[in-house]
Amino acid sequence: MIRRVFSFLFFSFLMAWNASAQSVNLSDSLQKVFRNKPVPSFKLDFRNSLIAGKSAQIGGIKGGLAFGNTMNIGVGYSWLYSKHEQRIMRNGVDQNARIKIRTFGPYMEYSFFRKGNWESSVTAQMGFGKIFLDPDGKEGIEQIFPTRVFVYEPTIGFEYKIGGLVGVGLGYGYRLVMRNNRDIEQNFTAPVYVIRFRLILDSAIAKWKEIRVRD
Numbered sequence: 001m002i003r004r005v006f007s008f009l010f011f012s013f014l015m016a017w018n019a020s021a022q023s024v025n026l027s028d029s030l031q032k033v034f035r036n037k038p039v040p041s042f043k044l045d046f047r048n049s050l051i052a053g054k055s056a057q058i059g060g061i062k063g064g065l066a067f068g069n070t071m072n073i074g075v076g077y078s079w080l081y082s083k084h085e086q087r088i089m090r091n092g093v094d095q096n097a098r099i100k101i102r103t104f105g106p107y108m109e110y111s112f113f114r115k116g117n118w119e120s121s122v123t124a125q126m127g128f129g130k131i132f133l134d135p136d137g138k139e140g141i142e143q144i145f146p147t148r149v150f151v152y153e154p155t156i157g158f159e160y161k162i163g164g165l166v167g168v169g170l171g172y173g174y175r176l177v178m179r180n181n182r183d184i185e186q187n188f189t190a191p192v193y194v195i196r197f198r199l200i201l202d203s204a205i206a207k208w209k210e211i212r213v214r215d
Contacts, residue, residue: 036068045196047078047153049175051099052186057082062107072109078102078127078151086185088144090135097135097144099184103127103151117161123171127151131184145183152176155194167198 043062050056059081064074080101088097107125114120129151133144157171171194179188 033067033071038065038067041066041072041074043196043198045194048193048195050190051084051188054084055082056080056084058101058192064107069114070111074107075105076107076125076127077104084186086133088133088135090144095135097133099131099186100134101129101131101149101188103129103149105151119159119161119167121157121159123155123157123173125153127153131179131188133184145181147179147181147184149177149179153192155192157194157196159196159198165199167196169196169198170194171196
């Protein structure tokens with residue numbers, strides 16, 4: 001499993017380096033990138049993965065700062081919103097409890113290719129949080145087997161901009177999950193497939209100012 005993770009990382013960043021060498025002026029160092037005026041960035045993404053061989057949907061919200069349309073850094077919140085359950089014995093009764101995942105952490109995204117309305121990027125994000133079982137579906141009022149978790153998720157994605165205001169895209173990657181106990185039996189380390197929606201705030205703000213000037 002670890003070998004597959006490192007193979008994916010190597011392949012992804014090799015692709016990024018190769019595309020960068022062809023499409024982006026590499027003399028633009030990080031120092032130059034961060035001299036650009038930062039603008040707000042907001043993203044929604046929906047990632048499909050596997051838990052115990054079954055499809056799992058992870059929702060995500062990200063907010064941060066974009067530097068020169070090349071580098072984007074910020075923090076994100078992710079949660080498991082598809083229904084996955086584990087059998088437990090509770091108060092002498094055998095029942096199902098829903099698996100919940102909640103993580104929060106930083107992310108960094110680097111855009112290595114841009115042509116017309118198309119853009120490609122690599123993203124690395126980390127999440128610190130908790131996995132637990134929810135027996136009553138009351139959003140964690142009672143948490144069974146709470147387990148602290150660390151998630152590392154590298155992805156590579158492709159995006160198309162619509163009207164310069166929104167970006168929609170697809171991506172793929174791998175989720176590596178480390179936790180401090182195995183009371184929750186399922187394996188959460190798996191490939192991920194990303195559907196992303198991005199609001200390009202700087203363009204939206206510029207359009208709004210332009211409309212106000214006209215009025």
